[in-house]
Amino acid sequence: MDAWGERLAGVRGVLLDISGVLYDSGDGGGTPIAGSVEAVARLKQSRLKVRFCTNESQKSRGNLVGLLRRLGFNISEGEVTAPAPAACLILKERGLRPHLLVHDGVRSEFEQVDTSSPNCVVIADAGDGFSYQNMNKAFQMLMELEKPVLISLGNGRYYKETSGLMLDVGAYVKALEYACGIKAEVVGKPSPEFFKSALQEMGLEAHQAIMIGDDIVGDVGGAQRCGMRALQVRTGKFRPSDERHPEVKADGYVDNLAEAVDLLLQHADK
């Protein structure tokens, strides 16, 4: 593999995944990953542009940022690209009125959206809200629509809480897709539109940016398909087999965000 200098040449901005990179969620909110609070601070003091790009869909952007600030991170709402606000734009543009299969924590993001006589289903990481009853309700609503529309906030397989791996929204999307014979529209990583909107907000071209995430497919593969570079951290949901993934090869693997920032500050934008 090329030396880090070559791999990071020309990088002018960094997209950071949040869960599994900055912190692990869990009881009491979660815990920062060792070195990440300082790494974010150093990155923001550098000449590199920084943006947070998350598929978090259990919490509103405000709640997520509040939690991260309590954990010590220097982060504000305007720096975060998240799927719920992106989905609201799509719903309004297309005149869609969603039935929401979402966590109570993110419901406030949809306050301005008309949810009467639903003509689509929006699914997000509902956690314990993924009861049989709630899933069946969403399924029945889709089956009653002539052209069923299912919009998913992310399509992650699982994420890591402090207590262990947890099923993510993508698994439940597959369940509804199979039952209804439809294909969901994904808002969030790895959707190219989502990465592009984050790049636009940074004012950078894809080749000038690098994604740092713990998800080999959603973060690394998705960013690379958009022409960005991407590093995988060995924290969060990382598993050793990711480094031998049959389809996706990161531009580099690092132990954690702190190591990634060390390398970036040394080699990027040269």
Place this chain on the structure above:
Amino acid sequence: MDAWGERLAGVRGVLLDISGVLYDSGDGGGTPIAGSVEAVARLKQSRLKVRFCTNESQKSRGNLVGLLRRLGFNISEGEVTAPAPAACLILKERGLRPHLLVHDGVRSEFEQVDTSSPNCVVIADAGDGFSYQNMNKAFQMLMELEKPVLISLGNGRYYKETSGLMLDVGAYVKALEYACGIKAEVVGKPSPEFFKSALQEMGLEAHQAIMIGDDIVGDVGGAQRCGMRALQVRTGKFRPSDERHPEVKADGYVDNLAEAVDLLLQHADK
């Protein structure tokens, strides 16, 4: 399409799906589909062999037969091919100790199976048992296995209760397959082994038998792939679009089991 006489020529045995053909399940057990009690009786008085072939995995075979007898059907346990007993054979043959994600109603079928230190997951139609917590437990167990084995009792998309369509086990199988990056082994329709074991129990070759079901893919498509003929009834989970299914075309569509039996008694085994 050929006349019924040609389509049913040489049929010597009938495989009957249960849910959606004999009865619709629901509150208080369920209700017989109009004409089905008499249709089964007439079929059993004829020269045709009859066997019941179900993916029912919420109830033990004994409970299912007890329910059907209370609804008026002439049926005994020995006439039913069901996935739970078939799965038990596979578990024993391969030394597998399952973690059971199943409905309490079917748990008794696994009484003789060693469930200590699980080295696989068996999933069946768990209904309300498909809570996030139970799904996550099964997911975590699979992720901890070096070679995850997921055995599914059926892979139906949905079934019909008197109150409406209900998500079936297949949807939840897709969720676990996606989350774990694995492929489940299906015991039940449309697995060829399952149809073949039913044929063997009838002592018939595939070309001598016809399947009658309400599931265009699981019943009709599955039976046809084994070389059997298959009729779809317009009861249970049948939807008009099934008659324009892009991949599966039944050998005939009938309004209900009563009409199928009329036609069979008139034309089969000639």
